[in-house]
Amino acid sequence: MKTKTLRKDKVNVITLGCSKNLVDSENIITQLKGNDYEVVHDSNDEDANVVIVNTCGFIDLAKEESVNTILQYAEVKKQGGIDKLYVTGCLSQRYKDDLEVEIPEVDAYFGTLELPSLLAKLEADYQHDLIGERWISTPQHYAYLKISEGCNRTCSFCAIPLMRGKHVSKPIERLVKEAENLARHGVKELMLIAQELTYYGLDIYKKRELPKLLHALADVEGIDWIRLHYAYPSKFPTEIFEVMAERPEICNYLDMPLQHANDDVLARMRRQITRKETVELVEKARIMVPDLTLRTTMLVGFPGETEAEFQDLCQFVEEMEFDRLGVFQYSHEEDTIAHALADDIPAEVKAERANALMELQQDISWSKNQAKVGKTFKTLFDRKEGEYFIGRTEGDSPEVDNEVLVKAADNYVRIGDFAPIKITRAEDYDLYGEVEPR
Numbered sequence: 001m002k003t004k005t006l007r008k009d010k011v012n013v014i015t016l017g018c019s020k021n022l023v024d025s026e027n028i029i030t031q032l033k034g035n036d037y038e039v040v041h042d043s044n045d046e047d048a049n050v051v052i053v054n055t056c057g058f059i060d061l062a063k064e065e066s067v068n069t070i071l072q073y074a075e076v077k078k079q080g081g082i083d084k085l086y087v088t089g090c091l092s093q094r095y096k097d098d099l100e101v102e103i104p105e106v107d108a109y110f111g112t113l114e115l116p117s118l119l120a121k122l123e124a125d126y127q128h129d130l131i132g133e134r135w136i137s138t139p140q141h142y143a144y145l146k147i148s149e150g151c152n153r154t155c156s157f158c159a160i161p162l163m164r165g166k167h168v169s170k171p172i173e174r175l176v177k178e179a180e181n182l183a184r185h186g187v188k189e190l191m192l193i194a195q196e197l198t199y200y201g202l203d204i205y206k207k208r209e210l211p212k213l214l215h216a217l218a219d220v221e222g223i224d225w226i227r228l229h230y231a232y233p234s235k236f237p238t239e240i241f242e243v244m245a246e247r248p249e250i251c252n253y254l255d256m257p258l259q260h261a262n263d264d265v266l267a268r269m270r271r272q273i274t275r276k277e278t279v280e281l282v283e284k285a286r287i288m289v290p291d292l293t294l295r296t297t298m299l300v301g302f303p304g305e306t307e308a309e310f311q312d313l314c315q316f317v318e319e320m321e322f323d324r325l326g327v328f329q330y331s332h333e334e335d336t337i338a339h340a341l342a343d344d345i346p347a348e349v350k351a352e353r354a355n356a357l358m359e360l361q362q363d364i365s366w367s368k369n370q371a372k373v374g375k376t377f378k379t380l381f382d383r384k385e386g387e388y389f390i391g392r393t394e395g396d397s398p399e400v401d402n403e404v405l406v407k408a409a410d411n412y413v414r415i416g417d418f419a420p421i422k423i424t425r426a427e428d429y430d431l432y433g434e435v436e437p438r
Contacts, residue, residue: 009083009122010038012048014073015137016066017056019193019229021089022137023146025054028088028115030135035124041137050084050122051076055091057163059331066091067103074105086110088118090163112164113149133181139382141416142189142398143182147175147213151195153232155259156270156337157302157330160195167196169204176216183222186416189380190217190226191397197231198240211239218249224418225380227397229255234272236281241288251394252289255324257297261316262309265302270337275316282320293395295324298357301350302330303341310353317360323368324401325361327354362428369402369426376436379404379421381413389413391421393431404431411435 011032015025025041032039040048051073055066070087077085084107092099093111100109110118116126136143150165151158179190194200201209217226226249228240233256244250260266261275285292298313317325329350332343381391382398388405391413396402404421406413411434413419421433 009050010048011050012040012043014053019144023144026134034127034130052086055089057091057094093163140186143187144193145190146193148194154270159333167199169200172213179220188224193229208237211243214243218247225251227251227253231256244289252291253293255295259299262312265309293323296322297326299328300353301345321364327357329354366428372423373426376420376422402429
């Protein structure tokens with residue numbers, strides 16, 4: 001007579017880094033749950049006996065956080081607090097040999113594309129029937145949808161191709177199936193993510209097919225918002241703006257990292273675009289989608305960046321008045337093309353330039369937010385915090401953009417639902433409002 005074996009292992013998956021890493025962790029958890037494991041995500045409880053750290057290796061600060069996290073759990077393992085420690089993700093992909101020497105307490109290291117091997121180490125089977133299914137760590141009403149892996153671009157500062165490999169698109173039918181499954185579980189908003197969205201389809205369809213994918217996803221019942229993240233500006237397929245204008249499900253929102261505006265810096269970065277071409281692209285986007293919310297990121301302190309080149313960037317930001325803007329400080333990454341250049345901008349200068357650029361953007365954001373006072377926006381509510389319900393407009397992505405705060409004592413909304421909100425007050429990065437009577 002066979003008896004059922006009770007599995008004692010409980011796994012804690014720790015996620016570091018970007019939303020693309022988060023999706024990878026969600027897939028790990030989905031597979032483990034499919035193998036009857038008890039799994040928690042980013043848990044501070046101490047009852048898990050197996051820990052998987054999904055690392056980031058993008059820039060120095062991210063690498064430091066990843067190493068410190070591994071060391072933290074290695075010490076827990078030494079003290080007998082956990083039985084097994086595994087490491088996966090970008091840092092592990094890039095520095096596996098070094099990490100095995102420096103932190104031998106880890107039971108095994110895995111690269112970004114080695115999920116089946118990680119599962120095998122845990123005596124779990126990779127279940128192909130779970131492809132398209134995914135446990136999500138985000139609130140139930142929104143999820144990230146990774147449409148491709150890797151990148152074929154040659155930006156001189158970027159180590160992502162070293163960690164994620166060449167661009168590989170997921171087939172449209174597979175992404176539609178995943179979106180349908182997410183919608184059945186209550187997801188209303190999809191954030192499309194990739195290392196580079198606009199390259200989608202070139203490898204498997206021999207042409208850029210992001211517009212076709214957007215139409216297919218917009219047809220999925222239950223999905224109200226589809227948001228685009230991480231689009232490369234060079235040779236941008238403007239058909240995307242046509243789809244955005246045509247389909248109400250596609251948010252009038254684009255995250256397009258520009259990195260810089262000075263032509264000499266752009267050339268050293270190997271961005272394959274000029275300031276003039278960038279301005280023309282932004283102007284065309286705003287004509288084709290008049291209420292477009294444009295998010296971008298800039299990189300300061302790149303090797304050789306002079307004060308004049310930085311001021312050129314500041315002038316560009318003032319002129320273009322981006323709706324959302326983030327700033328990174330250059331990190332000198334080995335094995336990148338830029339590593340051959342001298343990292344000649346002092347850390348304090350990089351920080352000063354980043355702060356100066358964000359101060360410019362703060363004024364721009366304040367001015368744009370003031371123009372929203374008195375207007376009503378369709379708002380999706382993510383959570384209740386203190387005395388406020390907190391939501392987002394079509395122009396805001398979770399965690400990185402503005403939020404709408406509605407006083408709970410005077411208004412009632414449901415988390416995960418949309419409501420029309422009239423803006424009554426605006427700050428630099430937050431809007432305050434009240435429910436508009438229907």
